[in-house]
Amino acid sequence: MRALRVAIGIAAVIFVAAAAFLLFAWRSEVPEDTAAAEARFAPELVAKGAQLAALGNCIACHTVPGRPAFAGGLALPTPFGTIYSTNITPDRETGIGGWSEAAFERAMREGVDREGSHLYPAFPYEHFTRVSADDNRALYAFLMTRVAVKAEAPENDLPFPLKFRPLLAGWKLLFLDSGEREPDPGQSDAWNRGRYLAEGLGHCGACHTPRNPVGAEDRDRHFGGGEAEGWQAYAINTESKAPIPWDEQDLAFYLRNGWHEFHGVSRGPMAEVTGNLAFLPDSDIAAIATYVRSIMGAPTPEREQRAAQLREAFEGQRPEQAADSQRSPVSASGGQPGEAIYLAACASCHEGERRQPFGGLNFELSTAVNAPNPQNIVNVVLFGLPPADGEASAVMPAFRYLLDDQQVADLLAYMRERFSEEPPWAGLVEQTARTRSGTYKVAVRPSDGIERAPHHVGAEED
Amino acid sequence: MVSLTVNGSPHQIDADPATPLLYVLREELALNGAKYGCGLGQCGSCTVVVDGEAVLSCMVPIMLLEGREITTIEGLGTIDEPGPLQQAFIELQAAQCGYCIPGMMMSAHALLRRNARPSEEEIREALTTNLCRCGTHMRILAAIRRAGELMQAASLPAADQGRAG
Numbered sequence A: 001m002r003a004l005r006v007a008i009g010i011a012a013v014i015f016v017a018a019a020a021f022l023l024f025a026w027r028s029e030v031p032e033d034t035a036a037a038e039a040r041f042a043p044e045l046v047a048k049g050a051q052l053a054a055l056g057n058c059i060a061c062h063t064v065p066g067r068p069a070f071a072g073g074l075a076l077p078t079p080f081g082t083i084y085s086t087n088i089t090p091d092r093e094t095g096i097g098g099w100s101e102a103a104f105e106r107a108m109r110e111g112v113d114r115e116g117s118h119l120y121p122a123f124p125y126e127h128f129t130r131v132s133a134d135d136n137r138a139l140y141a142f143l144m145t146r147v148a149v150k151a152e153a154p155e156n157d158l159p160f161p162l163k164f165r166p167l168l169a170g171w172k173l174l175f176l177d178s179g180e181r182e183p184d185p186g187q188s189d190a191w192n193r194g195r196y197l198a199e200g201l202g203h204c205g206a207c208h209t210p211r212n213p214v215g216a217e218d219r220d221r222h223f224g225g226g227e228a229e230g231w232q233a234y235a236i237n238t239e240s241k242a243p244i245p246w247d248e249q250d251l252a253f254y255l256r257n258g259w260h261e262f263h264g265v266s267r268g269p270m271a272e273v274t275g276n277l278a279f280l281p282d283s284d285i286a287a288i289a290t291y292v293r294s295i296m297g298a299p300t301p302e303r304e305q306r307a308a309q310l311r312e313a314f315e316g317q318r319p320e321q322a323a324d325s326q327r328s329p330v331s332a333s334g335g336q337p338g339e340a341i342y343l344a345a346c347a348s349c350h351e352g353e354r355r356q357p358f359g360g361l362n363f364e365l366s367t368a369v370n371a372p373n374p375q376n377i378v379n380v381v382l383f384g385l386p387p388a389d390g391e392a393s394a395v396m397p398a399f400r401y402l403l404d405d406q407q408v409a410d411l412l413a414y415m416r417e418r419f420s421e422e423p424p425w426a427g428l429v430e431q432t433a434r435t436r437s438g439t440y441k442v443a444v445r446p447s448d449g450i451e452r453a454p455h456h457v458g459a460e461e462d
Numbered sequence B: 001m002v003s004l005t006v007n008g009s010p011h012q013i014d015a016d017p018a019t020p021l022l023y024v025l026r027e028e029l030a031l032n033g034a035k036y037g038c039g040l041g042q043c044g045s046c047t048v049v050v051d052g053e054a055v056l057s058c059m060v061p062i063m064l065l066e067g068r069e070i071t072t073i074e075g076l077g078t079i080d081e082p083g084p085l086q087q088a089f090i091e092l093q094a095a096q097c098g099y100c101i102p103g104m105m106m107s108a109h110a111l112l113r114r115n116a117r118p119s120e121e122e123i124r125e126a127l128t129t130n131l132c133r134c135g136t137h138m139r140i141l142a143a144i145r146r147a148g149e150l151m152q153a154a155s156l157p158a159a160d161q162g163r164a165g
């Protein structure tokens, strides 16, 4: 009898706790706005929204390669399962056509959809919560004036407990610090603007900050390097491995143009980011550079010294165009197998006379060979850099049909040893094999990124 | 000595193993179909097929090719007996100066072996690394579609079209 009473007692407590949690997790539905999709907006507001959407890189996740822009359905692999992006065109049934501005603002601010369901943090509301009401209004105007596309996103493929969205309220309680931030009066306007853009819509940290085991950004390692779509997003804090430390000007140039003489070209998902940033005014790009540079901190004197040597070695030395590309190849006899491959297949461009962005980056300048994880070089060796459509762009041929896993591993081991002081990479053969087979998924894009969006070369279309 | 198999025939090549395949094809084997355009892997005029995949021969040192099956444009047919790709390019007069054409055809060959009925998109995708400065792109695309038809009409699996494909 007693045991029964205890059991009933425990059950009651659990029940009450569960009910309290559900109440806590519950969000009301914002009534459907049947006229939303027909609303008219001032052209200037829509134009501003277009810029903001580019800054937010919305198109990248909300578009399946080769299908209409913003119609959602892109599979986003996460460590927890696959999440499909939603349709954010103004279609009433399958998109956000019935969303009022209030519903949109709430989604950005709190990560809750119009019906009141919690959204997964694959939608980076940890960042979007910082977006001002004015900017949300412009974004809303832009999205509501896109072509409405009827497209239902496939159902998310998540294990049971994660399918239960109210749990996300608990996640948010722990990790979502919502709302706009006050400007820091001790910093310049440019810095504050830069922080607003980079930490808010720009959501740099979504890729460049490592995540904790439950998928939230590890705030103690802000900008300490993360991962996106099979690519390493390098550390852009004091741990940056760039041989020539970034300065504000170089960073602004890179974000503006998608390449820098001392750092190479943007690629992978970053190509899309720099492609998109083309829509922003120079002042905003400069502001982002100011802010991010401040997070990187001052380089150590040893780094500075090394950088000065590199600058001298690589600044303005090389002619714009190689006068003669037909040079006799370097002899590859002797040495380790990786060296022979490097000299025969890589050196002609990477130690050639063409400058960025059309020549190969000299690996003395490469962040990739110094990175803790060789993934980006594995990706580029196997898949190359596909050319952009209809314009001059950086390009590198793919070597996946020519080099087997062992050869790629030998090559990378050689490059690491020759161009970096860091310890050797481990497990190169397996990593190459996983990347080649697609077990490890990599999205491969042309270097102009966005110009070809929504068509992403090489991306798996499920 | 490096041994290479080109269009089905074995060759012993006495050259530095770092020599790009293109140089060996043109200078040692007198297979002048593959062209030198840039030497930097950027134009595609040197494209050949290795184990069924299009690769840029100016970028490939011969040491990576031992024991692998290399096919060049000369392997797709002869003047008297052009293969379906060659026949289609002649039929549609797809060449202007012709410099890019062998590369275009080899990229197309790799594609058609896998898929004799590629979509427009797939053809363009396969040719992204091939440049044509004369601007005969539309005819090149038409010729590749035509070659696909010819291959199907001959009701042979596309894979058997190249002699050493």
Ligand code: FES
Pocket: B035, B036, B037, B038, B039, B040, B041, B042, B043, B044, B045, B046, B047, B056, B057, B058, B059
């Ligand atoms: S000659 Fe090989 S790609 Fe131009």
Ligand code: FES
Pocket: B094, B095, B096, B097, B098, B099, B100, B101, B131, B132, B133, B134, B135, B136
């Ligand atoms: S036909 Fe002249 S380059 Fe293509």
